[in-house]
Amino acid sequence: MFDLYLLRRRMTHRLTGKRTTKYAIITAALVLYPIMLAYGVETISRGSFADAWTWIASSPALFALNALLYAFLFLLVYCVFGSLLPSAGMSMAILFIAALITYFKTKLIGQPFYPWDIFLRKEGTNIIPIVTSRTVVIRVAVVAAIVAAVFLLRLLLPRFRLPVWSRIALGVLSIAALYGMAERSPMAQRLFDRAGVGEIVWNQQLNYGSNGFGIAFTLNIQNAVVSKPPGYSDASIATVAQQITDYRDRIPAKSADKQPNVIFIMNEAFWDPTLLPGVTFSEDPVPTVHRLQQDSTSGYLLSSQFGGGTSNVEFEVLTGNSMSFLPSGSVPYQQYIRQPVPSLASYFGSMGYKSMGIHSYDGWFWNRDTVYKWLGFESFKSKEYFTDPEINGAFISDDEVSRSIIQAVDESERPMFIYAITMQNHGPYDDNRYGVNDISVSGDLTPDARNILETYTQGARDADRSLQLLIDHFEQSDEPTMIVFYGDHLPMLGLDYDVYKQGGFISTGDSNQWTLDEMKSMHSVPFVTWSNFALPAEQIPILSDSFLGGYILDRLDLDLPANFAFGYNVSQQIPGLMSGLVVDSESNLSRTVPEAVQPLIDQYRDLQYDLLFGKRLLAGYVDADYLNQIERSDYNEEFKAPKDPAPVDESA
Structure with missing residues (x-):
């Protein structure tokens, strides 16, 4: 009887240890991976590691706010797909593609990637013949290889699944957070103010450069709706x-x-x-x-x-x-x-x-x-x-x-x-x-x-x-x-x-x-x-x-x-x-x-x-x-x- 008791205790400790390790890995991923994403996005959109690091060093609070935004995006994707590494790859693909688009648009016509560009249907494909030089192809290939590597890690590591109710709860939380940032809710506005967000509507290239890609893109979501002028009557x-x-x-x-x-x-x-x-x-x-x-x-x-x-x-x-x-x-x-x-x-x-x-x-x-x-x-x-x-x-x-x-x-x-x-x-x-x-x-x-x-x-x-x-x-x-x-x-x-x-x-x-x-x-x-x-x-x-x-x-x-x-x-x-x-x-x-x-x-x-x-x-x-x-x-x-x-x- 005593031996059975000890066996149960050992199995419980082992399972508890595995569960603890699993959640520790998930927590670390949700904290550290968005920071990596934020650095990657800024590197791609600005064109170099040095330019990204210069901005991060001068605006650490804004960098952290961009990373927080990506954390909620990553969490939402994770809650939808339920598997950690595919979600990480999907989040990276979304953000890095957007960063590439803003890099090329800025280089070509001096304009970054806007929320409404998503709805340009076939018009967006007109950029493809313009960005086919050797340097550009190498840049795109490197980004594609990094994204592919994240997806391939799934073959080596476990799925790290979340329970259904946890996925639902965290998914609702991430949607609420992303919506609040896009709509600039009072809580989000206080967060923006503390981080030093300063919207530069009249110069969007400077707006993205100052606030970081993620925050500037999010600020423009509200700008997609033309508000009634204060004097209109x-x-x-x-x-x-x-x-x-x-x-x-x-x-x-x-x-x-x-x-x-x-x-x-x-x-x-x-x-x-x-x-x-x-x-x-x-x-x-x-x-x-x-x-x-x-x-x-x-x-x-x-x-x-x-x-x-x-x-x-x-x-x-x-x-x-x-x-x-x-x-x-x-x-x-x-x-x-x-x-x-x-x-x-x-x-x-x-x-x-x-x-x-x-x-x-x-x-x-x-x-x-x-x-x-x-x-x-x-x-x-x-x-x-x-x-x-x-x-x-x-x-x-x-x-x-x-x-x-x-x-x-x-x-x-x-x-x-x-x-x-x-x-x-x-x-x-x-x-x-x-x-x-x-x-x-x-x-x-x-x-x-x-x-x-x-x-x-x-x-x-x-x-x-x-x-x-x-x-x-x-x-x-x-x-x-x-x-x-x-x-x-x-x-x-x-x-x-x-x-x-x-x-x-x-x-x-x-x-x-x-x-x-x-x-x-x-x-x-x-x-x-x-x-x-x-x-x-x-x-x-x-x-x-x-x-x-x-x-x-x-x-x-x-x-x-x-x-x-x-x-x-x-x-x-x-x-x-x-x-x-x-x-x-x-x-x-x-x-x-x-x-x-x-x-x-x-x-x-x-x-x-x-x-x-x-x-x-x-x-x-x-x-x-x-x-x-x-x-x-x-x-x-x-x-x-x-x-x-x-x-x-x-x-x-």
């Missing part, structure tokens, strides 16, 4: 309406004796490479643009984007709204437009025009095929509806887009508003896509930089020639026609703005150290106009994309609808407005809005909120029919007829 919109009425009373009555075709061409990444001071070209790559800069209304547009984000520029031009009032890195076409929004397309449509969008790429990209319906376009010709198109490089040629514009105008019995977007000169530019380039460049450039610049310049040359093709046609036309030609953003010429730096355009590849003049230069794209009827020429030093529509309507002597009228009025005092850079009417630069005009900018913000997210209060005062337009029932009927569009060979 019926009274504030009534004031906006009165300003619109006063503006209209001050200007002469508009003439309505002509309805010209109005053609906007947003040429992919179009910029003038001859602006690089340290580079010379064997011939002028953009003679048409340079001639129009001398003869017609022209100038520079202040683009909110660099190297990507085409649809955001499109959003600003078409709606008159400003990205400066929306969360950094957001994509309105993906996130916010879910109902009819007043735009140039709906305005021209209300005047009897046929409003048509043309884009030589997939209609689903940036959700255009759906958004164009909400913006009031009658039709949208995307890549699927080009028949046997000419391919130049990897994409449909700019000349093909020009021919599509000509065909659409010639076939229409009504005047046309066309918003055309090209694709030919989309990056990257290290692919020798054109074979032998017509124009050579010289300067203090590395061979790689010279190759990138010559390829880009060849595409810019083709874009310029496609504009001349349109001019040649409409010079012979008896239909009054105006063309507005511009780029959406500067091209991405190498990692860390390499070609711009080598070409002497900027002093450093670190955008956080740019002067205001350098920031303005890196966001200024040329625009030119042409018409086959008399219009006064004017030189525009700078104009935000959101003010372009109102400016063109005014030059055409067309009545400005309410939102464009207000934006045009704002542009008389602040012609350049983007996050982190403001240009006043005297060309003075500042990082924030001058105090004297802040009330006007606040009204502009209230107006934008009213039209995108609010109650459309403005329609109760002015332009009700235009502001309350409903979805077009005939949207894209001309392209809905059953047919098999010719496939496009993008490998040609």
